[in-house]
Amino acid sequence: MxxxxxxxxxxxxxxxxxxxxxxxxxxxxxxxxxxxxxxxxxxxxxxxxxxxxxxxxxxxxxxxxxxxxxxxxxxxxxxxxxxxxxxxxxxxxxxxxxxxxxxxxxxxxxxxxxxxxxxxxxxxxxxxxxxxxxxxxxxxxxxxxxxxxxxxxxDGADRYVAHLLSVLPHRLDGLRVVLDTAHGAASVVAPQAFAEAGAEVTVIGNEPDGININDGFGSTHLDRLQAAVVEIGADFGLAFDGDADRCLAVDGAGTIVDGDQIMAILALRMKEQGVLRGDTLVATVMSNLGMIQALGSAGIKVLQTAVGDRYVLESMKNGGYSLGGEQSGHVVMLDHGTTGDGTLTGLMLASRVAETGRTLTELAAVMRHFPQVLVNVKDVDKSRLDACTVVADAVRAAEAELGETGRVLLRKSGTEPVVRVMVEAEDVDQAHLIAGRLVDVVKAELAL
Structure with missing residues (x-):
């Protein structure tokens, strides 16, 4: 069972x-x-x-x-x-x-x-x-x-907003921000928090009716946010999911700023302020190599865990670290909360923009994204993946080809007969080519 x-x-x-x-x-x-x-x-x-x-x-x-x-x-x-x-x-x-x-x-x-x-x-x-x-x-x-x-x-909402504002390092006066609350749980508190922090706030996806949550809005549907930011000339936009434990961003040009970029920006600020414990960020194996390299050059170690916020949180607690998260925008700041908090993440990101006077585009440029190709290989016997020497040899050959300019990750789905093949490389064509070869090997060796 x-x-x-x-x-x-x-x-x-x-x-x-x-x-x-x-x-x-x-x-x-x-x-x-x-x-x-x-x-x-x-x-x-x-x-x-x-x-x-x-x-x-x-x-x-x-x-x-x-x-x-x-x-x-x-x-x-x-x-x-x-x-x-x-x-x-x-x-x-x-x-x-x-x-x-x-x-x-x-x-x-x-x-x-x-x-x-x-x-x-x-x-x-x-x-x-x-x-x-x-x-x-x-x-x-x-x-x-x-x-x-x-x-x-x-007064639960007011107590929560007061907490968020109490830990905000810099006010947001002068910033124009668009918030997409996904017709979800942050529809009231997120706009309230940003307005009280001094931002000029435009809100979309903030009319929950019990039926429309996550429907075309929020962190999994960024197109409306991108259009709104560009249309009104906002500095940037932030999107939350239905329960607001995640946050993704869009810069002033409408370009998506994902969880890896957000974590990189926050990690660099925290190291600068001396509050990034162990000079370490905890992320998952899916985080982009570009983030790892950028933070490494700044003296920040990236400790990687299995995919899932509970694994990130477990590693943070075990190691006494203060910042961790996922590419999806689920970011945990243990000095200020016990779980991922999209509104807090958005406020901290906005605070960094206000504090530095730099645009989100400039801040996000601290790392470059290596192209990632992810292929779900279906209807295979995932239980044989770890013991299959042919697959292991193919992975080692791919890693040797990529060197330090890319990486390979094969992992089993937790719920389906699926092996996920991820290849990261400086060149997207090379990533597709290597991923295709690995997919063929997995299909041939692990076929049901």
């Missing part, structure tokens, strides 16, 4: 995979498990619950809060807020746990639930496994005054 929890909580088609019954049962089990491992310290526990604007989030949040309250947990309903806002509020409210209903950048029909432990930290795999094992068990239900109470956390 497949593990219920994925790399970022439990996610699936709302009201089919992710049902009200499942949300309630997960919440009860989470309350029991966290109580038993000492998270509640013997006192009456408190939880913060939030959601993105999806229609299904209305009944799923209600079910989650009902499950927690039935288990004796007092619930503070934060309403529609970004995932990083809920993580922050768990810590700020000294709550014992948190729950967020969101499927992030997925289509509207999906939804999910993720839990946070005290301090706003994601749960360890072992705790998620324990929660899954406790689903549907018989338990002694509290009655009378021992049941949990549900109350609104009406």
């Amino acid at each position: 497949a593990r219920l929890f994925g790399t970022d909580g439990v996610r699936g088609l709302a009201n089919k995979d992710i049902t009200a019954e499942l949300a309630l049962d997960l919440s009860v089990a989470a309350a029991h498990v966290l109580a038993e491992v000492g998270e509640f310290n013997g006192h009456r526990p408190v939880a913060v619950v939030g959601r993105d604007p999806r229609a299904s989030g209305e009944f799923l949040a209600a079910a989650t809060m009902a499950g927690l309250a039935s288990a004796g947990v007092d619930v503070r309903d934060a309403g529609v807020l970004p995932t990083p806002a809920i993580a922050y509020l768990v810590g700020e409210q000294r709550a014992d746990l948190g729950a967020m209903l969101s499927a992030s950048h997925n289509p509207m029909a999906d939804n999910g639930i993720k839990f946070f432990a005290r301090g706003g930290h994601k749960l360890a795999d072992s705790l998620e496994d324990a929660i899954e094992q406790r689903l549907g068990e018989q338990w002694q239900r509290p009655t009378g005054p021992d049941v949990g109470r549900i109350s609104p956390l009406a």
